[in-house]
Amino acid sequence: MATGTTGGRKTGQSTARRTSRRAxxxxxxxxxxxxxARAQEGARAAAMPQVPAPEGLLWSETVAGGGYTHKVLARGSELRLADPTGDACAHVLLFVDGRPWERLNAADTVKVQWNAYLGAGRLLLSDQGRVLASLVSDTSGRHDTLCGTSSAARNTARYGDGSAQGRSPAGRELFLLAAAKNGLGARDLPPSLSFFQGLRVEPDGALEFIGSAGPGTSVTLRAEQPLTVLLANVPHPLDPRPAYTCGPLEVRARPGAATAPGDPLWDATPEGRRAFLNTAEHLTARGIG
Structure with a gap:
């Protein structure tokens, strides 16, 4: 029986039992x-992984609001995140597989590219000046590089509960569960980026929450190194809605090829070209490039 996660809880056998029509x-x-337990074989819930993934895919999963997931992806893999209802908020952490001390650095992602807003053509960078992933397509345009994810204390104050197993789990608590399943702990978790719920910085520095672009949008990330991916699907910390509101997140990954010289993305900016060169030099020395 395949298992996934939702609201900090497994979405395999127990969820299938609740949704099955069997006596x-x-x-x-x-x-x-x-x-x-064996009688549940073949039963499916709305939010769970497909195991094995359909032909041509490396990963196929729907993550419920308040849920989390994780996967190791090969270099070149294309990870598509989709928001079918307009209420998903995909908080993302990336680590180089086998070298988790090289991980997503939100500050450098913003600083090196002179831009706080994510969109097609942007790069997700580590603090080593290397590219972890490139954002190759984006139909949403509503993302956040500044706020990170929610905490247990914040969600408890706002919703009455922030625990991973509770009714309104916080993103950091879910990241801790996903991290533990990959040999990582609290000290390994940097600030995350999020997709599908956006904000804008006002001239005075205030942050204005602008929410979703609506249902049916997606982003596609290309893994430029072998990656451990952690995802938490929880409301954005600045979402003003009083209720804990978060819709399903669709996750699909397929094999692909990493960005190479000659690709328009490689030479889109001087800063990006330097990051790709740093990445290529590092991987070549390790026999991966």
């Missing part, structure tokens, strides 16, 4: 519990 089975003994 309840007794579970008073180990044998009865085993038969009950």
């Amino acid at each position: 309840p089975r007794p579970t008073g003994t180990t044998y009865e519990a085993r038969e009950h």
Whole structure:
């Protein structure tokens, strides 16, 4: 039985049991519990991974609002995140697989590219001056590089609960669960970026929440190094809606090729070209480039 995560909880067998139309089975003994569990084979919930992924895909999953997921992706993989309802908010952390000390640096992503706004053609950078992922397509334009994700204290104050297993889980608490499944801990978690709920910086420095571009938008990231990807789908910290509101997030990844010299993205800006050269030099020395 495939398992995923939603609201900090597994979305496999237990969720399938709730959504199945099959008659309840007794579970008073180990044998009865085993038969009950096996009877759920083939049942699906609205939010869970497809295992195995459909042909041509490396990863296919729907993450419920208040849920999280994670995956290791090969260099060149294309990761498509989609917001079918207009209420998803995909908080993203990236780590170089096997070298987690090289990880997403939101400050350098903004600083090096002279721009706080994400969109097609932008690069997600590490603090080593190298490209972790490139944003190759974007139909949303509503993203955030500045606020990070929500905390347990904030969600408890606002919604009454911020625990990973609670009714309004915080993004950081979900990241901690995803991190632990990849041998990482709290000290490994930097500020995250988020997609599908945007903000703008006012001339006086105030942050204005501008929300979603609406249902049906997507972004596609290309892995420029082997990556460990952590995703938490929770409301944006500045979302003004009083209720904990977050729609499903569709996640699809397929094989592809990393950006190479001659690709327009490689030479789009002097800063980007230097980051790609730094990345290529590093990977070539490791026998990967």
